[in-house]
Amino acid sequence: MAWKTLDEMELNGKTVLTRVDINVPVKDGVVTDDTRIQRILPTIRDILAAGGKPVLLAHFGRPKGQRVPEMSLSVVRPALEAALGLPVKFAEDCIGGPAKQAVAALQAGEVLLLENTRFHAEETKNDGAFAAALAALGNVYCNDAFSAAHRAHGSTEGIARLLPACAGRLMQAELSALEAALGEPERPVVAVVGGAKVSTKLELLGNLVEKVNHLVIGGGMANTFLAAQGINVGKSLAEHDMTDTASEILTKAQAAGCNIILPTDVVVAREFAANAANETVAADACPEDAMILDAGPDSVVRIAETFEMSKTLIWNGPLGAFEIEPFDTATNAAALKAAELSEAGNLISVAGGGDTVAALNKAGAAERFTYISTAGGAFLEWMEGKTLPGVAALS
Template sequence: MPFRTLDTLDAEGKRVLVRADLNVPVRDGKITDLTRIERLSPTIRALSGKGAKVIVCSHFDRPKGKRVPEMSLAPMAAALGQVLGRHVRFVEDCIGIPAEGAIDLLQPGDVLVLENTRFHAGEEKNDPTFAAALAKLADVFVNDAFSAAHRAHASTEGVAHLLPSYAGLLMQAELEALDAALGNPVRPVAAIVGGAKVSTKLELLGNLVGKVDVLVIGGAMANTFLAAQGIGVGKSLQEAEMHATALDILAKAKAAKCDVVLPTDAVTATEFKPNPPTRIVPIDAVPADAMILDVGPASVAALVARLPSLKTLVWNGPLGAFETPPFDAATVALARAVAKATQSGALRSVAGGGDTVSALRHAGVADQLSYVSSAGGAFLEWLEGKTLPGVAALED
């Protein structure tokens, strides 16, 4: 890999600043999902086990440069302690005398969580003075927050230029998985892209048609591609203003010899609510008063039949309105087939994006793909072919 990893770090006795992503979902003051904290724990354990003084920094929510008590990282420090099964210290600032004093008390192997970096305006501005104040706390910087690597902030990018910098175990795993998926994939490679709007994934689609052999388009996004080709989609969600763009993407795919796969049948309903009366129709026979709310069973069967011909699969976005039954059926069926092919060793599968992860969990297979990214925006921007500042800084 084009950056240093923990394998090459002599951490004993060193103050190691770890950029984590503790921006976890919280409801009514309680953390509802520990995934990001659990995925951080191997790096913390590895550094602590090497005798490092581990100093964890992260943002949480959007306090906009001000101290907002309900956006404190204190609950995340407690949760990290529970996941690690050990005491984790916490200090109520991330720079200056309070942070420096707390670090002076650390013994080799100890873990300290600093307060929310976004309590300081210099964080999001990537202010050199704030970055220098963070760098002053440590001897080494480890970035283990791929999910924040698309932001050029002081704690993700600025500090990496001021200290010897390394990729944490989660960062390393994310980058290796993504490289295997699109950087240097085993072919044939396919991508599944779902979601509501072409406009939000225009750059993604434009990048993928030049990199994959098969592009499967699902979700309401598929409706725009169908309507652009003159196929009636009834009252389905679609973007009329994106028709020309959709046709342009199809033309680029054809020129790149990328096979674009759209639904051939659909599950429709006249009302969007849980378990309404539904009809399965050919894609060119959608009733004028109905909405396409899921990919039909014939389309799913065709996709499943195609899996044995693929070696690599990238997935971002569900096929239908999976959060509302029965419009989860296509996503669940395909997810389970992908998991089965992955578990057999025939397919390398990489998925990411908030809705995608939720859909895979709903299908019960989130732990059965080759890699499921916990990143949202960073995963999407990487698929779009963009340079991620937090990754580029490590390469320097």
């Protein structure tokens, strides 16, 4: 572990510039889901307990370097105060006079939120002068925004090189979980990769076939792999222009000793609608006028058996059209099996990505997984084997 944690930093009396991700959904001026706020509370509370003064840096939306009133972080402040159980002071800028004055006035036991870092174009350009202006506000830098760690921005990468730096509790948990899943995992390792398109997960698949023992491919992606094997997938969502690439991945997997698991039976329907008339057929027997919307029960049994023989699971993407019933059946069954094995201590399960978290929550399995990552792009890039600038800067 090349990065430091809060436990290794001297925080008493120090102003701790803390990069967080509170880019939460808001409707009519009210936060509708405070999950990301809840996840940063341990870091803020530990800094306060150690005598530090947390000054929160964050982005909100994509204002593209302009001051956009509806993208002000002031809208998040009430939800942050409610979650913390403390008043949160607010500065109308993240650098310059307003920020300096607010930091200077901050007392022990208080929390300060600075305005949206992306109101400055220099943030996303990782401008050195902007990073220095941020760094001048504090004594210690703490990054607790793993979900933004794949961006080399002023508040995620530039500032980390200018101050004593460490990972916050959420960042620490994310990095520890991912290291356990892909760095030096307990084997055998199984990965589940689902979703609509092979083209969006090429690097991920290419990296995984060399690192895992079993790779389960689901969703629309599986249809492309079936088509690559010469199987007729009817009107199913499939990238027929990617079949050569899918074949290359299959060949690469074979050479690496990675067992690829594709559906052997599928659930098909003539329309993409909830409770549409459907039937289960062999994977190579999809009718010309039908589309594959889920993996079948035999496929689920095979996936469950693979989970049972594995020690580590990494999951990104659903196995079918999980948004509509009954085409969420395979995803739900596989998720509940993974949850059961995790709860029993027989499987280390790590999952991440927007659709994945939604699918596992819908299945009622998320809370029983070993770790659920709140990150989207950063989680994917880590799985792809890429270096994350915000993490690299901490070491």
